Structures are given as structure tokens and as C-alpha cells.
Amino acid sequence: DAEITQSPRHKITETGRQVTLACHQTWNHNNMFWYRQDLGHGLRLIHYSYGVQDTNKGEVSDGYSVSRSNTEDLPLTLESAASSQTSVYFCASSPRTSGHNEQFFGPGTRLTVL
Amino acid sequence: RKEVEQDPGPFNVPEGATVAFNCTYSNSASQSFFWYRQDCRKEPKLLMSVYSSGNEDGRFTAQLNRASQYISLLIRDSKLSDSATYLCVGGYTASKLTFGTGTRLQVTL
Numbered sequence: 576d577a578e579i580t581q582s583p584r585h586k587i588t589e590t591g592r593q594v595t596l597a598c599h600q601t602w603n604h605n606n607m608f609w610y611r612q613d614l615g616h617g618l619r620l621i622h623y624s625y626g627v628q629d630t631n632k633g634e635v636s637d638g639y640s641v642s643r644s645n646t647e648d649l650p651l652t653l654e655s656a657a658s659s660q661t662s663v664y665f666c667a668s669s670p671r672t673s674g675h676n677e678q679f680f681g682p683g684t685r686l687t688v689l
Numbered sequence: 690r691k692e693v694e695q696d697p698g699p700f701n702v703p704e705g706a707t708v709a710f711n712c713t714y715s716n717s718a719s720q721s722f723f724w725y726r727q728d729c730r731k732e733p734k735l736l737m738s739v740y741s742s743g744n745e746d747g748r749f750t751a752q753l754n755r756a757s758q759y760i761s762l763l764i765r766d767s768k769l770s771d772s773a774t775y776l777c778v779g780g781y782t783a784s785k786l787t788f789g790t791g792t793r794l795q796v797t798l
Contacts, residue, residue, distance in 0.1 A: 610788075615790065616790065617776070617788045617789060617790040618733070618788040620786075663730075665732055676721055677721075677723055677735050677738060678786060679735065680732035681732060682731070683732050
């Protein structure tokens with residue numbers, strides 16, 4: 576069955592380290608998204624991509640970057656991890672950019688920055 | 690003002706009860722609306738889309754009121770397994786799906 580996976584599921588790192596979170600989907604969706612979820616804030620969009628070589632900033636993109644070299648993967652990189660980036664990160668994908676453009680989520684990565 | 694606002698709850702209801710959640714949105718250009726369900730420490734899962742004419746899926750009914758800019762979710766005959774956080778989502782492009790912070794539902798015996 577087609578799916579969306581994230582790895583690692585849990586990560587503990589130190590302040591200042593570079594961290595990359597992986598997201599892989601087998602639905603062949605063009606649109607992929609990264610969110611973070613924190614208490615009191617709901618899901619906030621970090622970066623998104625509408626296709627290969629396309630990346631865009633979301634509302635909380637500072638300190639994060641993404642790259643899209645193929646349809647299946649959108650890795651999220653924290654250039655220099657900060658304690659404020661401790662959060663749960665969700666990757667999502669969507670087959671459409673308009674109309675009922677529902678998104679489907681991966682299982683999440685729980686990141687702790689010490 | 691948040692783009693999508695929900696009562697955080699919790700809503701504590703007995704099994705078999707009917708419960709309704711409302712959600713307001715501020716962007717009048719919003720075209721797509723959804724309800725997602727999120728269980729503790731897990732990913733959000735699409736519960737249902739919300740159509741202008743209203744729609745029903747089993748025990749769940751979703752409605753959209755564009756004039757007042759709110760959407761609602763009605764759950765009939767609540768089950769213990771309905772206990773979760775329900776996220777209201779609005780948007781007009783794939784990049785602008787805006788999630789509410791969620792309403793927590795606890796169904797009890």
C-alpha cells in the first residue's frame with residue numbers, strides 16, 4: 576500500500592548540531608509539506624514543495640531548509656539546532672493544489688534539542 | 690486574531706451522547722475545509738471534508754456556514770473510540786491549509 580513514512584521517529588540532539596529529518600511518500604504526490612506542532616500553537620507550516628526542485632517557505636521557516644530532488648522525498652534540515660526547535664515534526668503530502676486539497680500525514684518525528 | 694479558532698475543550702460526554710463542535714475562520718476567501726482527528730501523540734488523520742451543502746459520513750455530520758464563517762462537526766451516538774482531538778482546517782490553496790489548535794473530546798462510560 577502507498578504510504579508516507581518519517582525517520583527517525585525520535586531524535587535527541589545538542590544545540591548547534593545539524594539535524595536532518597527524512598520524509599518519504601509512495602503516493603507519487605507532487606505536493607509535500609513540513610509542519611511542527613507545539614502545545615497552544617497547533618500545526619504550523621515550515622516549508623512546502625509543489626514538485627521536484629520547487630521549495631517554498633512557510634510561516635516558521637527560520638532555521639530550517641528543505642530540498643526536493645525527487646518526487647518521493649522531502650528532507651527537512653535544521654542547520655544549527657536550537658532548544659526552541661524541540662517539537663514534534665510532521666510531514667504531509669497532497670495530490671492537489673486546489674479544490675479539496677486534503678493532506679495526508681506521516682507518523683511524526685519527536686525531536687528534542689538539549 | 691487566529692485564522693482558525695476552536696474551543697479547546699475538553700468536552701466530556703457519556704457514551705451514546707450527541708456532541709457538536711464549532712470552528713470559526715477569518716479568511717473569507719477560504720474555499721476548502723476539513724475536519725481531522727488526532728489521537729494522543731499521533732499524526733492527524735482526515736476525518737472528513739466539509740462541503741457547502743453539508744455532508745454526512747455515518748455518525749458524523751459536517752456543515753459550513755459561509756455567511757457566519759464557521760464550520761461545525763456533529764457526532765451522534767458517541768463511542769469511547771471517538772475520544773480524540775478534532776482539528777478544524779481551512780484554506781484556499783495547498784500551501785495555506787490552516788489548522789486550528791483542536792478541540793479535545795473525551796467520551797466516558
